[in-house]
Each structure stands twice: as C-alpha cells, then as structure tokens.
Amino acid sequence: MPALLTDTTGRLCAGLIERKADLLLAACGRTGAELSVLITDDPGIAELNSAWRGRQGPTNVLAFAMQEGEPLGQERILGDVVISLDTAAREAAAQGISLHQRIAELLVHGLVHLLGLDHERSSEEACRMAAMERDLLERLNILQRRETMVKLAINVDHVATLRQARGIDEPDPVTAAAICELAGAAGIVVHLREDRRHIQDRDVRLLRQTVKTKLNLEMGADEEIIAIALEVRPDMVTLVPEKRQELTTEGGLDVLGQERHLTEVIARFREADIPVSLFIDPDLDQVRASRDVGATFVEIHTGRYCDATSESDRDKEFELVARAAEEAYEKGLRVNAGHGLNYQTTARIAALPFIEELSIGHAVMARAILVGLDQAVREMLAICQNARR
Numbered sequence: 001m002p003a004l005l006t007d008t009t010g011r012l013c014a015g016l017i018e019r020k021a022d023l024l025l026a027a028c029g030r031t032g033a034e035l036s037v038l039i040t041d042d043p044g045i046a047e048l049n050s051a052w053r054g055r056q057g058p059t060n061v062l063a064f065a066m067q068e069g070e071p072l073g074q075e076r077i078l079g080d081v082v083i084s085l086d087t088a089a090r091e092a093a094a095q096g097i098s099l100h101q102r103i104a105e106l107l108v109h110g111l112v113h114l115l116g117l118d119h120e121r122s123s124e125e126a127c128r129m130a131a132m133e134r135d136l137l138e139r140l141n142i143l144q145r146r147e148t149m150v151k152l153a154i155n156v157d158h159v160a161t162l163r164q165a166r167g168i169d170e171p172d173p174v175t176a177a178a179i180c181e182l183a184g185a186a187g188i189v190v191h192l193r194e195d196r197r198h199i200q201d202r203d204v205r206l207l208r209q210t211v212k213t214k215l216n217l218e219m220g221a222d223e224e225i226i227a228i229a230l231e232v233r234p235d236m237v238t239l240v241p242e243k244r245q246e247l248t249t250e251g252g253l254d255v256l257g258q259e260r261h262l263t264e265v266i267a268r269f270r271e272a273d274i275p276v277s278l279f280i281d282p283d284l285d286q287v288r289a290s291r292d293v294g295a296t297f298v299e300i301h302t303g304r305y306c307d308a309t310s311e312s313d314r315d316k317e318f319e320l321v322a323r324a325a326e327e328a329y330e331k332g333l334r335v336n337a338g339h340g341l342n343y344q345t346t347a348r349i350a351a352l353p354f355i356e357e358l359s360i361g362h363a364v365m366a367r368a369i370l371v372g373l374d375q376a377v378r379e380m381l382a383i384c385q386n387a388r389r
C-alpha cells in the first residue's frame, strides 16, 4: 500500500483518505512511492511541533521528509505528513468548505513539502509551491471524479399509476423495468404502498423474479409490508414515511423520533440479510441517528433542492445535500439520493463524490411518454455519466 494512514482520532474514514493520498501520488507521478499520513488532534501536533521545530502550539500540517534537506529525487519512501483534525475542522468552518476538502488541501501542502519545496525559503519558492498545490488539487479532483460514476436506479411506480387509472393490465411495470435495465439502469425501485394505489403485490413478486440488476423496495415501516418484504426478499429496502393523503412521499423519515422502532425493524431485515436504506432530509442529526439505528444506506431527500425557485435557495439546498452526504459517508453509511430530480437538476447532485446511486421516477416517466422509455433512461444515464468528468 503506497499511502498508509494512521488516524489517532478515530473520527475519519481511513480508506477515503488513503485513497486520496494514493491518487495524489499518482497525480504527481510518484505511484508506488510510500507516504505515511498521520491524523492527530491539536495536542498531538503541538507535541510534534515543539519536539521537531521548537515551535509552541498546534499547527495544521507538518511534513517530515525521509531525505530531509535533500534535493528533489525519486526516493521510494517520501516520508510522513501529519495533520491536525482539530485545526483542519476549524479552518474548514472558517472557509466554508468541507472538512474533506480542507484535509485534501493540507495533504497536498504536506506532500509538496516532501517533494522538496519550502515556502519559507523564498518568496519565489512560495509562489512555485502555491502553483504546484493548485495544480495537484485540480488533478486530484479530476481523478476522483473519474473513479466512479453515480448509478441510476429507475422508479417505475408511475407505469403502475397509469395502469391502475384504467383498472386493466397495461402498461405493465414489469415490462417497463426490463426496458429500463436494457437501457442501462443499475436498479429498479418500486414503492408498495399500504393503499396499493400503484404498485401491486403481484408486481413486486414478478419483479423479484425478473429484475437482473437490483430490486429496491420502497415501503413504510408497517407490519403488513414488512412481512411481504421479508418473504419476497428484494435486494434492499428503503424505508420512507407514508401518508395516505400524500401525492408522493413528502419528506424524510424522522429517524430521531422513532429510533427504537427503526432499530427493531432494521435488525429484522439485517437478520434476513437485506440491507436497509432510510430516506431522510439532508439534516446532520438525522444522518447520525440513521447510523445509530443500524441502517446500511441513507437516501438523502433532494426534493427541496429540486423545488427551489431561486438560484440562491437552490444553492443553499444543494449545500445541505452535499454536507449530509459527506457526513453520512464519514459515519460509514452508504449514500443514495433522490426525489424530484429531473433533466436539469440531476447533474449537480450526480457530481457529488459520496453519492452511490440516484433514484429517479417521475421525470424519466414523464419524458418517456414523449420520447420513449429507452431514450428517456439513456438521456438520464448520460447526465449521470458526464457529471463526474
């Protein structure tokens, strides 16, 4: 492993930082070189600062090169970068950027020191160092985006809505699901509502047999539906709040308000080996509660971001989604997002690096009526594919 992380605070996702460090080594043409990264707190870095640099108090980052004072070479072992998580968090808050972004910046700063540059030597070197840091951060962003593409899961509820409107047997959501998969969807989502207004039990059972990618059953945490889910065994379930009067799911689950009940329900699904996702508003307390009740995934509600009517409101809502996604990832949860996404609003959400999958229904079905389902799915897929380029 070229980059090795030690996190004495236990507050970060080690794999994520190691991956960043590996990509940075690749970005500066040093793949295979060894870099050790230590994440510590303010007292920890203050001790090192005093012992090795004779300076008092904490700092944000320290770099200890294997070949201290030597000119830039091709050493296999580069040395150590030490970051104070406390200082990084304060700086991130002051700059209004995410903790992960600040850590990436400090990692780059430390790495450039290890590569032999020192901003304290001269102003000319400080300029060269700043330019190299900007360049490395840009390359890191490109590499990270290329790594993974967000997956697209299609919700076929509205095909059933149309069928139920006539009370006959077409159009069939099972056929629609197959077309979505053929067009490249990575999963199929259906919501089996207590009032059976669109998807029927028969649809869920048939889809279980025909879906080749991943069947995600959306449902209220209600005993009748839980029993069906445990019998049919979808690949995962997404728990949503459900009201009879609503046109569509209106808001996220209040996980904080029903921790005991959700812990019990999730434990039953865990026992059956069925991962559970909780559909929540982009609220950090709900994220933490989701982790506490044992969810595997959260699906961050993007409805308010999509419904925003001014650019500044949309930016604010987007920030909330981005922060909630990052917090969930950091807490070890897997992260999906959805609700209200359309051909205009999806790209920005699909570009967020921590989100694995988007769940989209209405916009794709509305377009499908005009251009055909295959084309509507492919066009949405292209948006997802291009978002992280």
Ligand code: PXP
Residues within 6 Å of the ligand: 155, 157, 191, 218, 238, 240, 248, 249, 279, 299, 337, 338, 339, 340, 341, 359, 360, 361, 362, 363
């Ligand atoms: N995610 C959840 C939890 C939902 O309830 C819905 C709507 O069924 C969706 C995603 C998809 O929303 P839309 O149909 O607006 O794309």
